[in-house]
Amino acid sequence: MEFAYAISGASPHLKKYQIAATVSNAGVPLLIPAAxxxxxxxxxxxxxADLVGCNIDTATYVTAQQTDGTSAxxxxxxxxxxxxxxKALMSGGATEGTALTLYDVxxxxxxxxxxxxxxxWTSPEFDEGVVWDYDGANVGQARKITSTSSTAATVTVAFxxxxxxxxxxxxxxxxxxxxxxxxxxxxxxxxxxxxAVATGAQxxxxxxILNDLSESGRTNSxxxxxxxxxxxxxxxx
Amino acid sequence: xxNATILIPRKAxxxxxxxxxxxATGRKRAQTAGAHVAGMLSELKKAIWxxxxxxHKFDWKKHRYYNVWKFDKTTVNANCDACxxxxxxxxxxxxxxxxxxxxxxxxxxxxxxxxxxxIGA
Numbered sequence: 001m002e003f004a005y006a007i008s009g010a011s012p013h014l015k016k017y018q019i020a021a022t023v024s025n026a027g028v029p030l031l032i033p034a035a036x037x038x039x040x041x042x043x044x045x046x047x048x049a050d051l052v053g054c055n056i057d058t059a060t061y062v063t064a065q066q067t068d069g070t071s072a073x074x075x076x077x078x079x080x081x082x083x084x085x086x087k088a089l090m091s092g093g094a095t096e097g098t099a100l101t102l103y104d105v106x107x108x109x110x111x112x113x114x115x116x117x118x119x120x121w122t123s124p125e126f127d128e129g130v131v132w133d134y135d136g137a138n139v140g141q142a143r144k145i146t147s148t149s150s151t152a153a154t155v156t157v158a159f160x161x162x163x164x165x166x167x168x169x170x171x172x173x174x175x176x177x178x179x180x181x182x183x184x185x186x187x188x189x190x191x192x193x194x195x196a197v198a199t200g201a202q203x204x205x206x207x208x209i210l211n212d213l214s215e216s217g218r219t220n221s222x223x224x225x226x227x228x229x230x231x232x233x234x235x236x237x
Numbered sequence: 238x239x240n241a242t243i244l245i246p247r248k249a250x251x252x253x254x255x256x257x258x259x260x261a262t263g264r265k266r267a268q269t270a271g272a273h274v275a276g277m278l279s280e281l282k283k284a285i286w287x288x289x290x291x292x293h294k295f296d297w298k299k300h301r302y303y304n305v306w307k308f309d310k311t312t313v314n315a316n317c318d319a320c321x322x323x324x325x326x327x328x329x330x331x332x333x334x335x336x337x338x339x340x341x342x343x344x345x346x347x348x349x350x351x352x353x354x355x356i357g358a
Contacts (some may be wrong), residue, residue: 016261027338056339176357207357
């Protein structure tokens with residue numbers, strides 16, 4: 001994930017920290033060291049407790065003296081602003097880069113209030129998430145899901161046009177600023193948008209960037225979030 | 238006979254104090270700034286930040302680095318990798334292949350938002 005901006009408007013504040021494990025990818029959330037840890041530890045897919053920030057370079061962890069003359073002290077550069085907003089690509093599964101799933105309408109809605117598909121909206125639960133049109137008459141519109149069933153999502157604010165059989169919609173488990181969790185993908189630099197609402201690591205969604213067919217929305221939609229458990233926050237936990 | 242020294246381990250370290258102990262030690266005393274930066278270039282292409290007094294000495298194009306200040310008009314708060322002085326006007330240089338995952342460039346920000354629905358924007 002990438003540093004998008006800081007809510008305060010501040011410039012990124014950078015520090016170099018020693019690591020306790022090899023960091024192979026940039027944009028990975030790093031946490032305060034565990035007890036007896038030699039340096040920063042990587043987050044997990046479901047926890048960003050005591051977040052320090054995300055790295056902007058990589059490093060290989062070593063413990064022994066090096067024969068090539070380099071120091072065994074290996075560091076990564078980390079953006080440590082507690083109010084940093086991170087932009088993460090939505091992935092359709094735990095594996096990075098998985099395209100978001102399309103949900104095709106199987107029963108039309110003449111009110112624009114119901115998106116009925118052949119897929120479950122309750123397992124995983126997407127109530128309080130977002131649904132948006134991918135290729136139909138409602139392209140450019142997104143709505144908050146306010147109730148779900150095993151075959152449909154209902155919205156309170158109607159889509160401007162009827163939904164038609166064959167239209168494709170997409171969904172994600174976020175609605176800013178209500179959402180309090182973002183689950184990470186396996187390698188920790190994207191957001192797994194296939195999981196249920198209210199599942200994942202400590203983060204508050206700030207913004208959603210939702211693209212449609214014309215902009216390859218299945219692999220080009222993003223959630224922007226802020227940490228809710230940062231080690232430099234005004235009220236550290 | 239000398240007095241014995243009793244070391245009492247300090248307890249209740251705060252999280253920022255723990256974190257402080259893991260900060261990189263930076264350029265070594267006998268090392269020149271040039272050698273330090275050259276080491277960061279050879280080892281895994283590290284991010285480099287240099288204050289306004291030092292940044293002109295770094296040939297970022299030659300080393301295939303992305304100049305954040307030049308392209309995105311953003312400075313960073315940090316201790317200069319060369320002179321170690323803190324500056325809120327440091328220039329950040331990122332190794333180009335790391336940029337797509339580590340840094341949201343101005344062009345990329347425009348591209349993804351151009352036709353998108355933005356909620357909370």
